[in-house]
Amino acid sequence: MLFETERLTYSYDRIAALADLSLAIAEGSRVALVGANGSGKSTLLRILDGLYFGQAGTVRFHGDELTEARFADDAFAFSFRRQVGLVFQNPDVQLFNPTVFDEVAFGPLQLGWSKSEVRERVSETLERFGIAHLADRVPHRLSGGEKKRVALASVLVLDPAVLLLDEPTAALDPRSQSQVIDLLVEWGGGAKSVITATHNLADLEDIADRCLVLDGGHVVADGAPAEILRDRDLLERTNLVHAHRHRHRSGELHSHPHVHSGDPEPGG
Amino acid sequence: MEGLHEGLALALDAENSASAGGLLQQLDARVKVVGLFSLVLAAALAKRLWVIVAIFALACLLAALSRVSFRVLATRVWIGALAFTGAIAVPALFLTPGVALYRVPALHWTITAQGFATASYLMLRVETAATLALLIEFTTPWMHVLKALRVLRVPVVLVAILGMASRYILLLLETAHEMFESRKSRAVGALAGATRRRMAVASAGVLLSRTLELSGDVYLAMQARGFRGEVHLLDDFAMKRSDWLALAGFAALAAAGVWAGR
Numbered sequence: 001m002l003f004e005t006e007r008l009t010y011s012y013d014r015i016a017a018l019a020d021l022s023l024a025i026a027e028g029s030r031v032a033l034v035g036a037n038g039s040g041k042s043t044l045l046r047i048l049d050g051l052y053f054g055q056a057g058t059v060r061f062h063g064d065e066l067t068e069a070r071f072a073d074d075a076f077a078f079s080f081r082r083q084v085g086l087v088f089q090n091p092d093v094q095l096f097n098p099t100v101f102d103e104v105a106f107g108p109l110q111l112g113w114s115k116s117e118v119r120e121r122v123s124e125t126l127e128r129f130g131i132a133h134l135a136d137r138v139p140h141r142l143s144g145g146e147k148k149r150v151a152l153a154s155v156l157v158l159d160p161a162v163l164l165l166d167e168p169t170a171a172l173d174p175r176s177q178s179q180v181i182d183l184l185v186e187w188g189g190g191a192k193s194v195i196t197a198t199h200n201l202a203d204l205e206d207i208a209d210r211c212l213v214l215d216g217g218h219v220v221a222d223g224a225p226a227e228i229l230r231d232r233d234l235l236e237r238t239n240l241v242h243a244h245r246h247r248h249r250s251g252e253l254h255s256h257p258h259v260h261s262g263d264p265e266p267g268g
Numbered sequence: 269m270e271g272l273h274e275g276l277a278l279a280l281d282a283e284n285s286a287s288a289g290g291l292l293q294q295l296d297a298r299v300k301v302v303g304l305f306s307l308v309l310a311a312a313l314a315k316r317l318w319v320i321v322a323i324f325a326l327a328c329l330l331a332a333l334s335r336v337s338f339r340v341l342a343t344r345v346w347i348g349a350l351a352f353t354g355a356i357a358v359p360a361l362f363l364t365p366g367v368a369l370y371r372v373p374a375l376h377w378t379i380t381a382q383g384f385a386t387a388s389y390l391m392l393r394v395e396t397a398a399t400l401a402l403l404i405e406f407t408t409p410w411m412h413v414l415k416a417l418r419v420l421r422v423p424v425v426l427v428a429i430l431g432m433a434s435r436y437i438l439l440l441l442e443t444a445h446e447m448f449e450s451r452k453s454r455a456v457g458a459l460a461g462a463t464r465r466r467m468a469v470a471s472a473g474v475l476l477s478r479t480l481e482l483s484g485d486v487y488l489a490m491q492a493r494g495f496r497g498e499v500h501l502l503d504d505f506a507m508k509r510s511d512w513l514a515l516a517g518f519a520a521l522a523a524a525g526v527w528a529g530r
Contacts, residue, residue: 046488049492051488051491051492074496077494077496078494081492081493081494082494085492085493086489086492088485088488088489088492090482090485092439092482093482093485093486093488093489094486094489096486096489096490097411098409098410098411101502102411102501102502105502106490106493106495107493107494109500109501109502110493110494110495110496110498110500111493111494112500115502118502119502140438154493155492155493158493
């Protein structure tokens with residue numbers, strides 16, 4: 001198993017973000033963590049990346065328990081960071097270097113790559129993400145879409161075997177959203193493990209073949225994206241769809257569940 | 269609002285100026301850190317006013333040769349340092365016992381020669397040290413300063429704290445700027461002074477907590493990409509002939525300053 005959590009609990013000042021969460025994620029799978037705001041998705045990603053540690057329960061990566069003591073060991077920490085990459089929801093927190101080139105080079109340099117290899121790989125990555133023209137710009141002064149692409153490039157340059165994504169298309173215009181999704185679909189190539197936290201149901205089938213629905217720190221549903229998208233009761237209960245209200249020509253006020261995906265909607 | 273704009277402008281000015289092609293920009297970051305710090309030390313140890321004035325003049329010359337404008341130095345350093353130090357130095361003018369130099373007519377307060385000397389030393393030392401420190405910031409990319417500190421054996425923890433502090437300050441300014449803009453968009457007309465002060469105090473706690481949270485996330489994002497406290501950069505530090513010459517020049521000037529000012 002790639003990741004296994006057992007009775008994992010995490011709270012912020014007595015407010016539970018994850019409660020007794022047990023799940024297993026297989027190597028090579030593309031998993032979507034779906035849930036409304038505050039459902040525990042971001043917390044779970046940070047725990048899977050060894051940035052937070054649960055107050056109770058265990059998390060294992062390839063059978064190794066992820067604990068603070070384990071990360072104090074440089075050899076383990078470097079090995080883990082080489083394999084697992086996390087893209088944060090807010091790209092601003094990921095951009096702290098003086099230029100875009102330095103930003104993308106930051107990770108490989110920390111992990112001890114040779115400087116010639118870093119230069120070559122960073123140039124390739126910037127070309128691939130269509131941001132080579134931004135190489136000398138100051139990252140925190142870019143547009144939202146550009147920042148997101150730089151943030152993605154700064155993690156994908158490491159070519160991690162496991163990619164954790166926190167709302168990769170949040171706050172992006174439609175064109176930037178589709179560019180980001182295309183990049184991720186192209187990058188995954190089937191051999192990588194990708195775990196994406198999202199509440200954007202429209203992209204679900206493109207980015208995942210398994211979907212876990214989180215609500216109040218628990219997994220309340222686990223299945224294929226199409227199966228989850230068909231379960232309107234579940235989606236309404238977990239605040240993933242809202243009732244769309246409109247008035248017909250006859251004057252009758254009518255409402256039905258509304259989901260922003262390519263799925264045909266019931267009623268109407 | 270204007271203060272926040274100025275703070276952001278200062279941070280961005282420093283980034284632009286550090287990549288300009290002046291004298292100090294061409295030197296190795298380690299030479300600048302050691303050289304300029306040794307001049308600060310010489311100014312701090314000097315017991316003769318003309319030596320401090322000479323070091324201050326040297327700092328101004330270095331600024332001119334490094335394309336750091338005097339307008340920037342005046343607005344960003346000299347006026348601020350003068351105001352802060354003045355608050356401490358002005359009472360010394362009147363309170364230090366000694367030979368009367370001037371009597372303020374209406375207040376009947378006496379400025380003493382000793383008080384004037386004490387205030388002058390304090391203000392000149394602060395202005396000189398602040399100018400030299402700003403020259404490092406304005407002529408060296410921040411990450412290079414951090415790497416130079418590590419090369420000079422400054423502990424990892426301190427360098428990591430400095431690195432985070434710079435990002436924290438920038439985030440604090442950006443967040444504050446957004447908060448005040450959002451408030452301005454919802455307010456009509458000018459608010460009374462007392463109301464403005466009350467709102468500023470109420471915002472301060474929220475602002476600090478939001479920035480702290482963001483800053484924590486920045487640190488996590490650095491850790492997530494393998495950061496363990498050590499700074500690794502693409503640029504190698506390599507001492508050229510000009511760097512050795514500059515280092516020797518700084519060492520000679522600082523030694524001369526310490527000797528002449530003893």
